[in-house]
Amino acid sequence: MNKSDLYFDLKHIWHPYSSMNNPIPCYPIISAKGVYLKLNNGKTIIDGMSSWWSAIHGYNNPRLNKSLKNQIKNMSHVMFGGITHPAAILLCRKLIEITPKKLECIFLCDSGSVAIEVAMKMSLQYWQALGEKRCTFLTIRNGYHGDTFFAMSVSDPTNSIHSLYNYLLPSHLFANAPKCNFGEVWDEKDIYSFSKLIEKNRKNIAAVIMEPIVQGAGGMKFYHPKYLKKVRYLCNYYKIPLIIDEIATGFGRTGKLFAYKHADIVPDILCIGKALTGGMISLSATITTKKIAHIISNSKANCFMHGPTFMGNPLACAVASENIAILQEKKWKNQVLKIESILKINLLPLQKHPKVLDVRVLGAIGVVECFYKINIKKIQFFFIQNGVWIRPFNKLIYLIPPYIIDSLSLKQLIDTISKALDNDQFFIY
Structure with missing residues (x-):
């Protein structure tokens, strides 16, 4: 150079x-x-x-390098529409192994922001299939979920890098950011803003979306696990899906394989990316329950309306599988x-x-x-x-x-x- x-x-x-x-x-x-x-x-x-x-x-990393070399001998890419391949099947088997039993259906994406877009579209289509037009999402301030348009709309509208696009974005609900930090004494008042918003808007909310424990580009804040546990309880109570954005925190970064484990909860939709391939190539995934997947699949469209060109890319799937194998050695x-x-x-x-x-x-x-x-x-x-x-x-x-x-x-x-x-x-x- x-x-x-x-x-x-x-x-x-x-x-x-x-x-x-x-x-x-x-x-x-x-x-x-x-x-x-x-x-x-x-x-x-x-x-x-x-x-x-x-x-x-x-x-x-020699193991990750080798997995890419072995895969490229067979094929670097093939469309995922109407076709499957061993690398995608192996990866999805491993993802089923390391995520909660409740999460059974995997949609492979090509970047973190797209995984968020997919999760939000899943939520909208889920309610549409149930005969309800719910278009609002609830989250917390200081959040960040990506740079694509729908992902930007659930990132903090004032304290974020996306504020100049606010006039174009749909308006969503933002509870006050948690004040109780990780490791501090829990204060029940911390959930008050969130609980009021979810109660008041329970019939309009399509889903709740949260970064678990660590808020990334919105300020690198670490909040109390009890807050996330309370969010899970309220979502259960009002029967609203919970999307957990583990794109940054997933695969061990916080000391747990996934950060939501600090709160001992299970999301309804899980988004993963970034470290999924060990930093070798772009890949993400949106994983949901069979209930949500089946309701979407029984909608008027008879399918989920999304399909990236490089969805399930064999190279990315192969190296992600090896990355997970390394992580499973603990x-x-x-x-x-x-x-x-x-x-x-x-x-x-x-x-x-x-x-x-x-x-x-x-x-x-x-x-x-x-x-x-x-x-x-x-x-x-x-x-x-x-x-x-x-x-x-x-x-x-x-x-x-x-x-x-x-x-x-x-x-x-x-x-x-x-x-x-x-x-x-x-x-x-």
Whole structure:
């Protein structure tokens, strides 16, 4: 990769959440292995982001690589309409193994946002089949569910990256965000706003949708499991389906295989993605109950009206199956516990820093919430110079490293954050 390539990228390639007029600099990565990303100048940097929650086993994992190579010998893709194949069947068998017995019907998708779209369409078609036109969804503030239009509509309308689209989006119901944090004493008043909204609108709500325990891009907040347990109870009471969005939190990130397990509940519709393939290739899934699937299937349409071109992609299914096989060996549990321990010992003390509002740790997630907005361009350059890859947003510097990270590498990530906090030029006052 030469200067000409980088100039072309700058002028013609639009990166996520960036501008074509004044883009945030992009750093050229030419290879990756383990927890290291290699720049085109030969320098290696420690990845603290798992490529946005996904590369949980690090990069170039030999087992995941092998699964892709074996599959591509047979076929890389075949349409899923009217056709099935061994890779999809094996993956769905494994998904049935690791999810609750109640969840029996799997719809394979191609990205996290699409999994949310599918879950919401399922809910609408479910009620339509029952002879009711329910179009409203209930969720909580500070939530984030993806960048496609229906997913944006259930993300926080004011405290989110999607506020400029509000005039186009359908209006839904937003309860106050939980105030009781994970690990704190439960306060029954915390569920009051949600319970009032679900009671008042019980005949219009198609489904409740929640990120379990961890709210991601809406602020990286960790809420009390009792809140989710109460939500499940209220959904049962009013016979309203509960959609759980495990796209970011699934596959061990919070210390449980799925974050909803902290509350000991079972959703009616489960959305998974990101780490489903170990960060190798895009794939997601929406999993629901036989009851919901059968009611939808008995509707006027006689089918569920959705079908992505790359649905059930054999390469993605094959590597997802191997990823789950690795997880089923349960090494991830000790890996995540070790990360959590190091984060608690080394990251939590940053709470005393004058620029820090709060520090939060859960499983393999560490969050430093600052008082001031962060200058992403400047702090990113600093991180690269110090041999780490961390991608902050708004007022948050957070770590979601690969589970295989060693103690020294994790401490280097934390030490670099600590150094950055001491530099005024990285903050916008």
